[in-house]
Amino acid sequence: MSDLLVVEDLTITFPTTRGPVDVVKDVSFTVGRDETVGIVGESGSGKSMTSLAIMGLLPKGARTRGSVRLDGAELLGRPDRELRRLRGDQMSMIFQDPLSSLNPYYTVGLQIEEMYRAHRDKSRRNARRVAIEALAQVGLPEPERRVDHYPHQFSGGQRQRVMIAMALVCGPKLLIADEPTTALDVTVQAQILRLLADLRRSSGTGMVFITHDLAVISSIATRVLVLRRGEQVEYGTAEQVFAEPRHDYTRMLLDSIPRIDDEVSA
Numbered sequence: 001m002s003d004l005l006v007v008e009d010l011t012i013t014f015p016t017t018r019g020p021v022d023v024v025k026d027v028s029f030t031v032g033r034d035e036t037v038g039i040v041g042e043s044g045s046g047k048s049m050t051s052l053a054i055m056g057l058l059p060k061g062a063r064t065r066g067s068v069r070l071d072g073a074e075l076l077g078r079p080d081r082e083l084r085r086l087r088g089d090q091m092s093m094i095f096q097d098p099l100s101s102l103n104p105y106y107t108v109g110l111q112i113e114e115m116y117r118a119h120r121d122k123s124r125r126n127a128r129r130v131a132i133e134a135l136a137q138v139g140l141p142e143p144e145r146r147v148d149h150y151p152h153q154f155s156g157g158q159r160q161r162v163m164i165a166m167a168l169v170c171g172p173k174l175l176i177a178d179e180p181t182t183a184l185d186v187t188v189q190a191q192i193l194r195l196l197a198d199l200r201r202s203s204g205t206g207m208v209f210i211t212h213d214l215a216v217i218s219s220i221a222t223r224v225l226v227l228r229r230g231e232q233v234e235y236g237t238a239e240q241v242f243a244e245p246r247h248d249y250t251r252m253l254l255d256s257i258p259r260i261d262d263e264v265s266a
């Protein structure tokens with residue numbers, strides 16, 4: 001079977017007062033079905049822009065070149081109407097800050113229901129049942145009660161669980177997680193990582209996991225892409241990259257890993 005996601009020579013250009021600037025240059029990688037690919041790099045290296053380009057969510061003015069194919073179908077240049085239909089259904093994204101991506105005026109249940117009803121089954125009663133199941137699946141206690149609560153009534157880690165429930169409720173083929181644990185403390189971070197790994201395994205979703213932390217990548221990804229200033233400096237299996245980094249920059253990142261791998265994968 002073909003790869004789930006194929007990114008080929010992706011270049012993202014922004015117009016600036018000093019002329020066009022490439023914030024991502026000729027990046028290529030593939031995500032197999034049932035695989036987690038990690039993207040790592042320092043702040044500003046183009047990790048978020050790469051994922052937004054895949055989702056069709058780049059800011060206005062950005063231009064893309066190259067190719068992004070999901071299940072064989074080209075995504076770059078697709079009309080927004082079609083991309084909207086794919087988002088949440090075929091591909092989902094979890095953002096770094098769950099508070100800004102949840103609507104504070106609606107209960108979390110309603111927001112999960114909306115996602116489900118937009119793509120699957122219009123019936124309200126089914127959607128509510130599905131929302132409660134989704135909250136239970138991400139390990140939120142008392143889902144029948146919590147489904148009627150508003151985002152501010154949850155802790156940071158719980159909100160991230162709600163976001164994961166919403167992202168997975170339609171059973172997407174591809175999940176992009178953009179630094180989903182950065183805002184959380186280390187213990188909660190480890191719990192969320194474990195949850196994502198478990199859900200991915202049980203649902204067979206392909207995942208792109210973005211972080212600036214190589215230790216996190218080593219616990220979750222089978223393949224690793226290292227970005228630096230928009231360029232791909234390393235790409236290979238996690239074993240290759242960790243055992244024989246080809247680039248000084250990767251070596252430097254590896255040297256700066258605190259030994260928390262054991263805790264994360266425990």
Ligand SMILES: Nc1ncnc2c1ncn2[C@@H]1O[C@H](COP(=O)(O)OP(=O)(O)OP(=O)(O)O)[C@@H](O)[C@H]1O
Nearest residue numbers: 014023041042043044045046047048049050059212
């Ligand atoms: N609207 C924009 N116009 C021009 N350049 C932008 C715009 N948004 C982001 N950039 C630039 O694109 C580059 C890549 O940004 P991106 O958000 O992808 O970085 P990142 O790797 O996700 O960093 P972080 O780890 O901080 O989230 C940065 O240099 C940033 O300054």
Ligand SMILES: [Mg+2]
Nearest residue numbers: 047048049178
């Ligand atoms: Mg980012």
